Amino acid sequence: MGTDRHPRFGHLSPADLGLFTDRYELTMLRGYRETEHTPESTFSLFFRSLPTDRGYVIAAGLEQAIAYLRELVFGDEQLDHLRKEGFPEAFLRYLAEFEFTGDVRAVPEGTAVFPNEPLLEVTAPIDQAQLFETLLLNQIGFQSLIATKAARMRDVVRRRGADQRLVDFGGRRAHGTDAGVKAARAAYVGGFDGTANEAAGSLFDVPVYGTMAHSWVQSFPSERAAFEAFVDVYGEDSVLLIDTYDTVTGAKTALEVAGERDEAIRGVRLDSGDLASLSQEVRGILPERMDVFVSSGVDEFFLREFFENDGVADGFGPGTSLTTSDDAPTLNPVYKLVAVEADGEMQPSMKLSKGKVTYPGAKRVHRFGDDTFRRDVLARADEEVGGRELLVDVVADGEVVYDFPTVDEIRDRTIQTLERLPEDIRAIENPATYPVDISESLDATAERVQSDLRTEMDL
Amino acid sequence: MGTDRHPRFGHLSPADLGLFTDRYELTMLRGYRETEHTPESTFSLFFRSLPTDRGYVIAAGLEQAIAYLRELVFGDEQLDHLRKEGFPEAFLRYLAEFEFTGDVRAVPEGTAVFPNEPLLEVTAPIDQAQLFETLLLNQIGFQSLIATKAARMRDVVRRRGADQRLVDFGGRRAHGTDAGVKAARAAYVGGFDGTANEAAGSLFDVPVYGTMAHSWVQSFPSERAAFEAFVDVYGEDSVLLIDTYDTVTGAKTALEVAGERDEAIRGVRLDSGDLASLSQEVRGILPERMDVFVSSGVDEFFLREFFENDGVADGFGPGTSLTTSDDAPTLNPVYKLVAVEADGEMQPSMKLSKGKVTYPGAKRVHRFGDDTFRRDVLARADEEVGGRELLVDVVADGEVVYDFPTVDEIRDRTIQTLERLPEDIRAIENPATYPVDISESLDATAERVQSDLRTEMDL
Numbered sequence: 004m005g006t007d008r009h010p011r012f013g014h015l016s017p018a019d020l021g022l023f024t025d026r027y028e029l030t031m032l033r034g035y036r037e038t039e040h041t042p043e044s045t046f047s048l049f050f051r052s053l054p055t056d057r058g059y060v061i062a063a064g065l066e067q068a069i070a071y072l073r074e075l076v077f078g079d080e081q082l083d084h085l086r087k088e089g090f091p092e093a094f095l096r097y098l099a100e101f102e103f104t105g106d107v108r109a110v111p112e113g114t115a116v117f118p119n120e121p122l123l124e125v126t127a128p129i130d131q132a133q134l135f136e137t138l139l140l141n142q143i144g145f146q147s148l149i150a151t152k153a154a155r156m157r158d159v160v161r162r163r164g165a166d167q168r169l170v171d172f173g174g175r176r177a178h179g180t181d182a183g184v185k186a187a188r189a190a191y192v193g194g195f196d197g198t199a200n201e202a203a204g205s206l207f208d209v210p211v212y213g214t215m216a217h218s219w220v221q222s223f224p225s226e227r228a229a230f231e232a233f234v235d236v237y238g239e240d241s242v243l244l245i246d247t248y249d250t251v252t253g254a255k256t257a258l259e260v261a262g263e264r265d266e267a268i269r270g271v272r273l274d275s276g277d278l279a280s281l282s283q284e285v286r287g288i289l290p291e292r293m294d295v296f297v298s299s300g301v302d303e304f305f306l307r308e309f310f311e312n313d314g315v316a317d318g319f320g321p322g323t324s325l326t327t328s329d330d331a332p333t334l335n336p337v338y339k340l341v342a343v344e345a346d347g348e349m350q351p352s353m354k355l356s357k358g359k360v361t362y363p364g365a366k367r368v369h370r371f372g373d374d375t376f377r378r379d380v381l382a383r384a385d386e387e388v389g390g391r392e393l394l395v396d397v398v399a400d401g402e403v404v405y406d407f408p409t410v411d412e413i414r415d416r417t418i419q420t421l422e423r424l425p426e427d428i429r430a431i432e433n434p435a436t437y438p439v440d441i442s443e444s445l446d447a448t449a450e451r452v453q454s455d456l457r458t459e460m461d462l
Numbered sequence: 463m464g465t466d467r468h469p470r471f472g473h474l475s476p477a478d479l480g481l482f483t484d485r486y487e488l489t490m491l492r493g494y495r496e497t498e499h500t501p502e503s504t505f506s507l508f509f510r511s512l513p514t515d516r517g518y519v520i521a522a523g524l525e526q527a528i529a530y531l532r533e534l535v536f537g538d539e540q541l542d543h544l545r546k547e548g549f550p551e552a553f554l555r556y557l558a559e560f561e562f563t564g565d566v567r568a569v570p571e572g573t574a575v576f577p578n579e580p581l582l583e584v585t586a587p588i589d590q591a592q593l594f595e596t597l598l599l600n601q602i603g604f605q606s607l608i609a610t611k612a613a614r615m616r617d618v619v620r621r622r623g624a625d626q627r628l629v630d631f632g633g634r635r636a637h638g639t640d641a642g643v644k645a646a647r648a649a650y651v652g653g654f655d656g657t658a659n660e661a662a663g664s665l666f667d668v669p670v671y672g673t674m675a676h677s678w679v680q681s682f683p684s685e686r687a688a689f690e691a692f693v694d695v696y697g698e699d700s701v702l703l704i705d706t707y708d709t710v711t712g713a714k715t716a717l718e719v720a721g722e723r724d725e726a727i728r729g730v731r732l733d734s735g736d737l738a739s740l741s742q743e744v745r746g747i748l749p750e751r752m753d754v755f756v757s758s759g760v761d762e763f764f765l766r767e768f769f770e771n772d773g774v775a776d777g778f779g780p781g782t783s784l785t786t787s788d789d790a791p792t793l794n795p796v797y798k799l800v801a802v803e804a805d806g807e808m809q810p811s812m813k814l815s816k817g818k819v820t821y822p823g824a825k826r827v828h829r830f831g832d833d834t835f836r837r838d839v840l841a842r843a844d845e846e847v848g849g850r851e852l853l854v855d856v857v858a859d860g861e862v863v864y865d866f867p868t869v870d871e872i873r874d875r876t877i878q879t880l881e882r883l884p885e886d887i888r889a890i891e892n893p894a895t896y897p898v899d900i901s902e903s904l905d906a907t908a909e910r911v912q913s914d915l916r917t918e919m920d921l
Contacts, residue, residue: 008865008866008867008868009529009862009866010525010526010528010529010532010862010866011525011526011529011665011666011866012476012526012529012530012533013525013526013529013643013644013647013665013666014474014476014479014526014530014640015473015639015640015643015661015665016475016476017471017473017475019661019664019665020473020639020661022660022661022663022664023633023639023642023643023659023660023661024633024659024660024661025631025633025634025658025659025660025672026658026659026660026663026670026671026672027658027672027673027674027675028672028675029660029672030672030673030674030696031674031675031677031678033695034674034678034691034692034695034696035681037694037695038691038694038695040681040682040691042681044677044681046677066469066470066472067469067470067471067472067473069469070468070469070470070471070472071471071473073469074471080664081664084660084663084664085660088663088670129677129681133675133677136634136675137633137634137642137659138639140634140635141633141634141635141636141638141639141642142638142639144634144635145636145637145638148637172484174482174483174484174596174600175484175595175596175599175600175603175795175797176599176600176603176792176794176795177600177604177637177638178604178607178636178637178638178640178641178645178786178791179600179601179604179636179637179638179639179640179641179644180474180479180482180597180600180601180638180640181473181474181637181638181639181640181641182637182638182640182641183482183596183600184472184474184482185472185637185638186637188472199484199485199486200482200483200484200485200596201481201482201483201484201485201488201543201544202474202478202479202481202482202483204481204485204543204547205478205481205539205540205543206470206472206474206478207470207472211485211547212485213484213485213486213487213488213489214486214489215486215489215490215493216486216487216490216592216595217798217799217813217815218490218503218505218588218592218798218799219490219493220813221799221802221811221812221813222494222499222501222503222588222799222802222811223499224804225918226919232493232497232499233493235496235497236492236493236496236497237489237493246815246816247813247814247815248813248814248815248915248919248921249814249919249921252919252920252921274815274818275815275816275817275818276815276816276817323792323794327637327791327792328791329791329792332637332786332787332788332791333635333782333786333788335635335782336634336635338634339676339677340676340677340680340681343680343681345683352680352681353680354676354679354680354706354707355706355707355708356676356705356706356707356733356734356735357705357734357735358734358735359733359734403468403469406467407467407468407469407470408467409467456707459684460685460707460708460711461711462707462708462711
């Protein structure tokens with residue numbers, strides 16, 4: 004079993020982030036440098052199709068993605084690792100001085116996006132644009148996935164004209180620590196009210212909420228003693244978990260403890276059983292001033308059923324379903340070369356791989372419709388087809404030229420976006436397809452590039 | 463849109479890790495301290511049921527979990543955050559000096575585990591044991607989920623008596639950066655041969671592999687020029703991606719480029735189309751010495767079908783399905799109080815919440831069967847029922863007392879585990895149920911605790 008190995012932390016420090024890339028990106032970078040082939044290039048980040056039951060995706064994660072792009076470094080230890088892996092000194096010197104000097108255009112966070120529409124486009128010498136593929140996909144893909152899941156839940160609540168609080172409880176089931184905090188941010192961006200994750204609150208100005216666990220209740224000689232001890236410390240801020248032994252008994256005990264002490268307590272939480280039915284019983288026991296908070300298995304489908312069954316609650320704590328987007332755990336985003344400099348000009352580029360075709364060239368997305376979004380047009384970046392253009396300049400010549408909105412501003416944008424999306428696009432099952440037209444000019448470009456490639460390759 | 467906000471990095475530093483917990487853990491910790499109620503307690507980490515189509519779970523993530531537990535700190539900035547959130551100074555001083563002084567028993571990584579069996583048990587004053595709930599679930603739950611997914615793929619390959627290379631390609635689709643590197647480690651632990659993620663290679667001694675992307679091919683005037691440039695730099699180490707335009711043409715061009723230069727190149731990669739059929743065509747074109755590597759949509763179901771359709775490959779690069787465990791994206795682990803000190807003795811504890819019952823008390827797991835595992839017995843920690851006991855001492859009085867095995871040693875354990883699990887338990891669809899018996903004594907304890915609780919609560 005080896006000799007007294009110290010447990011490995013395995014936590015990525017900022018100095019490790021340069022290495023958060025696939026080996027092939029580094030292999031290609033070295034190749035681009037050694038063959039002195041570093042043409043200007045444009046890469047486009049998008050998804051080819053919507054995840055199951057999604058009618059739209061809410062873009063998120065741009066702020067962190069841009070911070071990574073600007074602050075990425077290769078630390079000395081990390082360069083040592085690459086040295087041991089056989090990368091030559093000249094290449095390591097290049098990485099040690101790596102700096103992004105290119106341009107980024109992107110869709111603001113909180114914007115609805117559809118298949119083939121770029122969430123982000125990077126234009127830079129190909130080595131610079133290539134390196135970030137893994138990190139940009141990882142970050143923007145995940146936050147967009149979770150913001151979308153959150154927006155679906157917010158929308159189910161919103162459609163009832165209600166404003167129940169939605170709080171992310173999913174840190175423990177998220178895929179690792181980064182997912183835990185980024186999911187909390189993305190959930191807020193998607194319309195949630197806060198998170199239970201303290202680190203996320205500290206990093207992203209997302210409000211933090213918390214109650215108590217069953218272990219608190221079990222650790223005392225009785226449920227009553229546990230409630231009394233908690234109210235001793237937290238007074239009117241107390242939210243008591245009432246399902247450890249029996250939910251209805253717990254509700255009565257909570258009321259007695261609150262009453263005896265002549266203190267209003269904030270409320271109670273239910274975490275098991277038939278929640279719609281129990282919530283009604285508990286609501287009947289407790290006075291209006293006390294809130295009923297519901298957790299355990301909460302997602303958009305649960306919420307729809309809970310309301311259909313006349314459940315009553317002031318707030319919900321979705322967990323696993325939110326932070327893993329369990330019914331559709333990936334957005335499958337891609338980051339594809341769409342244009343490359345040749346003969347002094349940017350030329351549209353594409354591959355012909357079966358089922359994986361990408362529209363060539365840098366693009367614009369034009370959105371039509373005022374109160375309600377009606378359709379988008381995906382167009383060449385150098386044409387103007389009307390409507391509202393979605394991509395904005397974020398980085399120019401390596402410098403940020405965009406005022407990043409606060410999470411509250413992004414959250415407002417998401418809510419407004421939901422209000423403007425047609426209802427059938429927002430359906431949580433079998434949504435309708437939002438029309439994304441391809442501009443004539445883009446279509447013609449794609450035809451020409453494919454036809455030229457086939458001729459060249461003799462296919 | 464606010465005023466010139468700098469993009470927020472949002473990357474968790476080690477000093478942030480104390481905050482990677484749910485608010486309610488901190489609320490309870492403060493409560494435990496202020497009410498001077500810090501009884502010795504035992505918490506058990508387990509899952510209640512297997513994820514869809516899983517007949518077993520491979521335990522993983524222990525080494526990182528223990529490192530977190532030992533090295534967790536609350537940095538000054540992090541304490542400032544809690545101060546702003548209203549936590550009192552005395553509690554912040556306590557956190558600043560927080561140290562784990564308890565015991566941990568756990569199942570070694572690479573062990574097969576089943577519902578209700580503890581992967582880990584923590585015994586410590588309740589405040590200390592409580593704090594780690596979120597982080598332990600997050601880390602062990604995720605790595606075990608991915609090690610299991612990886613083991614399923616390794617097993618499909620192994621059943622054919624084959625040893626094709628399996629390499630994690632999923633960093634870009636993982637849920638954040640921590641998931642990217644931990645999935646790479648967990649995949650290796652589960653029987654993979656390596657990862658594409660450079661950071662994971664650096665942090666965890668997992669071998670790193672990489673080829674090239676379509677962008678390399680597209681960035682050159684022709685596929686041939688792209689292949690030639692790559693072979694110029696990498697010579698016989700080159701693996702060429704041949705599906706950018708047409709796979710069969712690409713294979714022929716790759717062979718010509720290799721032949722012209724009188725250099726053996728390592729092989730080619732296929733990433734689209736009907737991969738079983740194309741792999742046969744490509745195998746027919748290329749000499750034996752060149753490997754065929756297959757990626758795109760690879761998971762255990764793909765592998766089964768690929769082999770059934772007589773696909774030929776020397777290696778595979780599973781991505782999204784691996785790092786998100788897409789068909790079952792959570793293990794739903796829980797961390798429950800099972801015993802608490804009262805009247806100077808550890809008393810078994812449980813809750814009665816509907817559908818969420820936990821066997822009370824610290825436990826042992828006994829495994830029976832030599833060449834083939836036959837059944838387990840879940841027992842009280844203080845009884846001896848024969849068989850091989852799975853949990854080992856890892857931390858005692860806050861000090862590590864366990865020699866952590868290397869990832870290679872863990873990987874060997876997983877492979878041996880797969881060999882000893884009955885075939886019907888390893889089925890990738892509708893597996894049989896492995897028998898986990900409850901010892902008479904444990905069953906009687908559970909009955910007694912429940913009955914006492916019902917009497918006490920007048921239920």
